[in-house]
Amino acid sequence: MRIAMIGGGYVGxxxxxxFAEFGIDVSVVEADAQKLAALRAGRMPIYEPGLDTLxxxxxxxxxxxxxxxxxxxxxxxxxxxxxxxxxxRRGDGHADLTYVYAAAEQVARALKNHAVIVSKSTVPVGTxxxxxxxxxxxxxxxxxxxxxxxxxLREGSAIGDxxxxxxxxxxxxxxxxxxxxxxxxxxLYLIEAPILFTDIETAELTKYAANAFLAMKVTFINEMADLxxxxxxxxxxxARGIGLDGRIGRKFLxxxxxxxxxxxxxxxxxxxxxxxxxxxxxxxxxxxxxVNDARKATMAMRVIAACGGSVRGKTIGVLGLTFKPETDDMxxxxxxxxxxxxxxDGVTIRAFDPQGMDQARALLPGSVVYCRDALDAAAGADxxxxxxxxxxxxxxxxxxxxxxxxxxxxxxxxxxxxxAAMRQAGFDYHCVGRPRAG
Ligand SMILES: NC(=O)c1ccc[n+]([C@@H]2O[C@H](COP(=O)([O-])OP(=O)(O)OC[C@H]3O[C@@H](n4cnc5c(N)ncnc54)[C@H](O)[C@@H]3O)[C@@H](O)[C@H]2O)c1
Numbered sequence: 001m002r003i004a005m006i007g008g009g010y011v012g013x014x015x016x017x018x019f020a021e022f023g024i025d026v027s028v029v030e031a032d033a034q035k036l037a038a039l040r041a042g043r044m045p046i047y048e049p050g051l052d053t054l055x056x057x058x059x060x061x062x063x064x065x066x067x068x069x070x071x072x073x074x075x076x077x078x079x080x081x082x083x084x085x086x087x088x089r090r091g092d093g094h095a096d097l098t099y100v101y102a103a104a105e106q107v108a109r110a111l112k113n114h115a116v117i118v119s120k121s122t123v124p125v126g127t128x129x130x131x132x133x134x135x136x137x138x139x140x141x142x143x144x145x146x147x148x149x150x151x152x153l154r155e156g157s158a159i160g161d162x163x164x165x166x167x168x169x170x171x172x173x174x175x176x177x178x179x180x181x182x183x184x185x186x187x188l189y190l191i192e193a194p195i196l197f198t199d200i201e202t203a204e205l206t207k208y209a210a211n212a213f214l215a216m217k218v219t220f221i222n223e224m225a226d227l228x229x230x231x232x233x234x235x236x237x238x239a240r241g242i243g244l245d246g247r248i249g250r251k252f253l254x255x256x257x258x259x260x261x262x263x264x265x266x267x268x269x270x271x272x273x274x275x276x277x278x279x280x281x282x283x284x285x286x287x288x289x290x291v292n293d294a295r296k297a298t299m300a301m302r303v304i305a306a307c308g309g310s311v312r313g314k315t316i317g318v319l320g321l322t323f324k325p326e327t328d329d330m331x332x333x334x335x336x337x338x339x340x341x342x343x344x345d346g347v348t349i350r351a352f353d354p355q356g357m358d359q360a361r362a363l364l365p366g367s368v369v370y371c372r373d374a375l376d377a378a379a380g381a382d383x384x385x386x387x388x389x390x391x392x393x394x395x396x397x398x399x400x401x402x403x404x405x406x407x408x409x410x411x412x413x414x415x416x417x418x419x420a421a422m423r424q425a426g427f428d429y430h431c432v433g434r435p436r437a438g
Contacts, residue, residue: 001183004029004073004080006103008039008066010046010158010262010329011120011151012083017051018162020058022187027073028066039066047328047355050159071110078180080107081149082131083120086266093269095124104131108138116145116177122207122267123148124274128171128200145177148200150207155262156326167194171203208274211267216288217252218259222295225255225433235433236415255432257334257387257413258295260323265292265332296334299413300341306411306430307383315348315406317381319374320388321364322356330359334413335387339364352377354390375404382407389414398425 001024005016008030016026030036035045042059044052058064067073074080084099100121107117117135119128132146148171153161168185172178178197185195198206225235235255243250259265268289275282304311323333330336333356339349343365352371353360361370371377374393378384378401386393394416402408402425410417410427419437422429431437 001025002027002077003184004070004077006070006073006080006082006107007031007084007099007121008035008045009083009085010048010155011153012081013039013044013046013055014048014051014153014158014162015081015083015120015151017054017058017064018159019184020061020064021054021163022184024063024184026058026064027077028064029068029070029073030066031068033068036066036068047326048155048158049326054159070106074107074110074115075112077113077115079116079118079184080111081118081120082107083151086121086123086270088266088269092273093266094273095122095266095270097123097127097130100127100131101134104134105138108135108142108144111139111142111144114143114145116147116172116180118147118149118181119204120149120151122150122211122263122270123204124208124270125201125204128204145172145174145180146200147172147177147181148203149181150203152207152210155329156324164191165193167196169196169198169203169206171198171200173199208267208271211263212271212282212285212288214252215259215264215268215292216284218254218256218264219288219291219295221253221255222258222432223291228433229435232435234435234437236437238433255415257299257338257432258292260296260332260334260336262323262329262331265289268292296337299334300338300345302413302430303338303342303383303385303411304345306409306428307407311342311383312346314382315350315380316342317371317374317377317379317384317405318349318351319353319377319384319386319393320356320390321351321353321360322388325388325390326355328355328359330356330363333388335360336363338385338387339368343367350377350379350381353388354392356388375400378404381405383409383411385411385413386416387413389416398422398427402426 005012005028008028016028020026038045082103084103086095089096128146128148170181228235239253242248243253272286321335349368350371357370408428410429412431415431
């Protein structure tokens with residue numbers, strides 16, 4: 001079986017490598033010349049654990065290839081996946097579908113055989129129908145099907161998520177489309193992963209509903225953390241106390257600096273706009289977006305308060321820049337407003353991130369000093385702020401950190417450290433939603 005993947009980014013590349021691992025021939029079309037050159041040279045344009053090995057093995061086996069010739073890639077393909085970006089449109093927050101529609105038109109022009117054109121990109125309700133219209137207008141002679149197969153993988157554990165998903169959602173309206181996608185995902189039947197067949201609109205909306213629900217859960221526990229700080233309660237115990245209730249569940253109940261990343265911010269916004277457009281506004285999601293934006297904007301104030309109310313002329317070490325660990329993705333990372341605000345206030349920022357510093361350079365103020373490791377970031381710092389909970393930060397020696405620093409303020413925005421141990425070691429330790437801990 002042969003398929004084509006349009007877009008070799010986080011989702012396209014991971015999905016392509018995993019389908020190839022299932023034994024399918026996959027041709028990836030990538031428009032960005034630099035990314036394509038890297039892929040062809042066997043270098044990964046993104047950091048994702050295990051991806052380099054999976055890509056290398058499947059390329060060697062001849063099942064995975066990369067190019068920019070769309071006609072060659074779709075020739076003989078039974079399914080053509082569109083996995084291009086759908087960023088938030090500037091100004092109104094609607095999903096920008098320029099890349100999706102452009103890809104649909106290119107695919108329509110290039111196809112010589114019947115194929116199922118599948119949107120793997122996260123797209124608003126109605127996009128599948130619009131893709132079908134574009135293809136019909138471009139190639140009235142072409143026989144094709146459209147389908148929606150939203151992707152639920154998480155960066156940092158993308159391969160495991162793709163290979164052992166909680167579920168696969170497939171929106172399709174013809175038996176042929178369902179049959180092709182069923183065959184593609186056949187290996188997952190063996191591990192009994194639930195495969196949900198729906199119509200196209202339902203599949204499209206399911207993806208947004210999932211992300212909005214998770215974003216809401218994170219935002220809820222962040223608000224509870226704020227309340228804990230006011231009333232002297234411990235948010236970890238609250239999270240455990242509610243999370244052990246099977247109806248609520250323990251995941252996504254970790255307080256922090258607000259959600260970021262390549263999906264939640266843009267997908268919650270796009271859902272808000274879709275719901276408004278259809279006269280069924282989602283007040284919960286609207287509030288989630290507003291509360292999270294406000295939270296991210298005020299995180300720098302927390303650091304300033306921990307430093308005694310003024311940071312002018314101080315040096316602050318920053319541990320972690322990416323929006324979460326195990327990725328190099330900086331899109332909408334909470335570190336961006338925090339670091340920018342501190343730099344505006346005349347702070348010298350010494351930052352370290354295990355994978356994200358290349359991407360961060362383009363997004364953060366030019367004055368940021370990028371460091372070799374966490375200890376280097378702490379060198380001469382008046383305060384240290386942990387923004388991303390990379391595992392290597394958990395094991396740092398408090399004594400060595402303190403010896404490297406000038407001050408002793410530690411702001412832990414992910415609650416990774418034991419408050420009692422950090423205070424005993426000599427830190428002026430601040431965390432989120434645990435006023436009395438330690
Ligand atoms: N990143 C995630 O964790 C994640 C998870 C689930 C769903 N999604 C969704 O998947 C989609 C893709 O996200 P991503 O993070 O992989 O984006 P990305 O920006 O990393 O990758 C998109 C790639 O598509 C390429 N591209 C754009 N137009 C093209 C064209 N016409 N032909 C060939 N290549 C083209 C771009 O150069 C880029 O490399 C989005 O809709 C996103 O919401 C992302």
